[in-house]
Structure formats: C-alpha cells, structure tokens
Amino acid sequence: MSTSEPTPLRLEPRRTLLDAIRDECGLTGTHMGCEHGVCGACTVLIDGDPVRTCLMFAVQAQGSAMRTVEGLARGEELHPLKRALMTRRQCGFCTPGFLMLATGVLEREPDIGDDALLDILTSNLCRCTGYQGIVAAMRAVIAELGRSNGPA
Ligand code: FES
Numbered sequence: 001m002s003t004s005e006p007t008p009l010r011l012e013p014r015r016t017l018l019d020a021i022r023d024e025c026g027l028t029g030t031h032m033g034c035e036h037g038v039c040g041a042c043t044v045l046i047d048g049d050p051v052r053t054c055l056m057f058a059v060q061a062q063g064s065a066m067r068t069v070e071g072l073a074r075g076e077e078l079h080p081l082k083r084a085l086m087t088r089r090q091c092g093f094c095t096p097g098f099l100m101l102a103t104g105v106l107e108r109e110p111d112i113g114d115d116a117l118l119d120i121l122t123s124n125l126c127r128c129t130g131y132q133g134i135v136a137a138m139r140a141v142i143a144e145l146g147r148s149n150g151p152a
Contacts, residue, residue, distance in 0.1 A: 011058050017051075018042045020058035021068060029069040029096050033125075040124030043097040044068045050104040069096040072103065080141045081106075088133030094126045102138050110142065 009024050018035075021027050021044065030053060033041035037055040044053055045067040072079040078086070081099050101124055105112060112120075114135070121134055 009058065013057065013059050015058045016054055017044075017056040017058045017061050018053035021053060024058075027068050027070050031093060031096050033093070033097075038125065039094070039097070040101065041094055041097040043100045043124065045100055045104050048104060048107060050101045067100070067103075069099050072099060080144055081137070084137035084140045085134070088137050089129060090126065090133065091128050094124060094128075097124050098126070098134055102134075102141075106138070106142065106145070110145065112142075114139075 007025060009020060011020055011024065015024075018030065018032060021030050022032065030044055031041040032054065033039035035042075035054045037052050040052060042053040043050050045051070046056075046061060046064045048065075072082065079099075081102055085095055085099070098121070101121065105117065105120055109116075117138060118131065118135055121131055121138070126134060
C-alpha cells in the first residue's frame with residue numbers, strides 16, 4: 001500500500017506505529033532495528049517531525065499526517081537524497097531512517113550548518129560509514145536544491 005489518502009486501520013491500542021506501518025500497511029521500507037528508540041532505523045515524519053515509530057503507539061498517530069520512505073518516491077525518478085546516498089558506501093539498513101530524518105531537517109532548516117547537521121544526523125546510528133558519506137550526501141543535496149531554487 002502506498003497512498004497519500006487517509007488510511008483507516010482498526011488496531012489494538014498497544015500496537016506500535018512501527019508494527020502498524022510494516023504489518024498492517026505493508027510499507028516495509030521503514031526498518032525495524034533495535035525496537036528501543038536507539039537506532040533510528042524506524043524514523044518517519046509525523047506532521048513534518050522525525051519520530052521513532054518503535055516508541056509510539058499507532059493510535060497516537062491518529063489524525064496526523066505521516067510520511068514514510070515510500071512517500072519520497074517521485075515516479076521513476078529517485079528523490080535527490082536517495083540518489084545522493086546511493087553513491088556512498090552503506091549497507092543500506094539505516095538508510096530509510098536517515099532519509100526521513102534528513103528530509104525533516106532539509107524541510108525545516110535548508111541552510112543548516114555542518115555542526116548542527118552532524119549533531120542531528122548522529123541521533124540515528126550508522127555502523128558502516130562514520131557519517132562522513134551521509135553528511136556529504138546531504139551537503140550535495142542542499143547545494144543542488146539551492147541551485148534549483150536560484151534564478152533560472
Ligand atoms: Fe526504532 Fe531502533 S527500531 S529506534
């Protein structure tokens with residue numbers, strides 16, 4: 001299921017948002033890592049804010065606008081962040097969480113500085129890259145978006 005339409009679900013109150021996204025909605029792009037709020041692999045955007053879905057009950061998201069990594073799809077064209085991260089060496093497990101964290105950052109603070117960017121990105125865990133590739137990918141996208149928003 002991939003939709004921008006409201007998705008009605010009937011769930012037990014104790015069901016986590018992560019389980020509802022993956023099992024009830026079939027959106028398996030959101031990854032399950034630690035299930036303890038540590039790794040950030042389960043990050044989605046709720047009303048524009050990054051949220052760890054393993055720590056949230058699905059019922060708490062009722063009435064909110066939620067975006068998962070599937071929501072970054074642009075038909076056949078890759079989202080600029082996905083394209084940028086593809087060129088970096090990563091195993092890919094943490095990528096969906098980073099994509100949603102980075103999307104939230106870029107939408108809220110497109111002129112974010114390197115220190116603040118690194119501070120936010122290190123709230124999610126990546127065990128492969130030491131974050132340098134992820135920061136470089138984000139910097140490339142910020143530069144690309146700056147050019148596309150500039151004078152024609
Ligand atoms: Fe949610 Fe790790 S699976 S933070």
